[in-house]
Amino acid sequence: MSATEAPGDRSKLVKNFRVRTPNNRSKVTNGSKLMPGLDGRSVWGRRFYDLCASHAADAGGPEILSEAQLSLIRRASALEVTLERFELDMAEGRDVDLDLYARAAGHLRRILETVGVGRVAKDTTPTIAHIVAQYDVLQAEPASAPTPRGATTLPPASPMPTSGHGCPGATHAEPNAEAAE
Template identity: 35%
Template sequence: MPRKRTSLKPLFEAEPGKVRLRTLNDLDGRTAAAQKAQAFVERIEADLGGADRLSTAQRTLVTRAAVTAAIVEAIEAGALMGGDIDVGAYVALTNNLRRFLTTLGLERVTRDVTPRLAEYIAKPPPGAT
């Protein structure tokens, strides 16, 4: 069976002389797929110590990993419901996901709470004036 070619046209909104790239932020977030991808983003960011501690490069990899994880999960669900899957695409996606996650780190990073603790200690007790 020949592979279906994917066009990049749906990814762009084009007017004569204008091209606008769409991003995940352009999604309204109501679809199950968008919600699943966003949940993966949040969980991976938390595992890495919080979104505020990530570099731009890490954020980019987190997004790619989250979208890939959502796609892999959808493929797996389809297979478990008796559907046909493209095994080559599935293997490629899971390998890419593994590489993204390995690059980001597979161990949880503890969140630094020291500044918050210092703020808490500096704060006067309730009822004190």
Template identity: 40%
Template sequence: MDALTDQPLAEGQKSAQRSRIANGSATLLGARDERSLYVRRMKEVIAEHVDDRGGLDAMSAAEKSLIRRVAVLTIELEKLETRFAEDETVGERTLDLYNRTAGNLGRILERLGLKRKEKAPRTIQGHLAAKRKQAAA
């Protein structure tokens, strides 16, 4: 049923009351060029987090929204990291922006249920076994 006209929607017809993203006629963020590096990276980051959460069907709308924000912050942090690597003159303001963005990303990930996974301490025997395995490959 279309809320504007009170008429039933034909099969496959999109509702005028929903956004283009919600009704599926626009893709990620409504971007015009889905091939841009930014949009491709967004899709990668979103797909990784959606997979970690058990797929789109297992997620709430709030989780989907948070994951989009995680993707944006992740990409912006990656861009800043590239600036740090390429430009020795990056100043304190950029470092402050990086720190605040990383903190916000961490808080969103905590809301999504980020859990720290403890790794077993590395031993000499484990290190030597990994080196032997690497050399054999």
């Protein structure tokens, strides 16, 4: 700090954080490069790029992520590629520093946790259209067709549901005598 600046003067600091024009920004900032000096054609570069894209998509897409989140995703992707190299070495019988591997895996987990990338449960609830289509297929099959082992068949359709659940064919049929033997 010079003698002419007051201790609370932050004007120079603020000047350093102004947004630059696209011509004055780095290729990484502009989005034309993922990492400075990285040849995207190498195996490492392609895998790194794929992981960055996948993790960004898992977190909601790069357009809604902050620069800090994107930075963490790049770090996580670099760690992940490194861990994959360790795993390849282990699979080929080469010695690997397991302490380094375990610490890197722990760091990866914490970074991904911080970014908010986690397993998102996929909705597997069948739609009404899917249920009706399955029901129609089962009803169209001949009665003599063998049932695959472990598969269940639906009872014959009734004009009105009798179970009180409001689902067509959701009757509670008595078990047949052959199955009990």
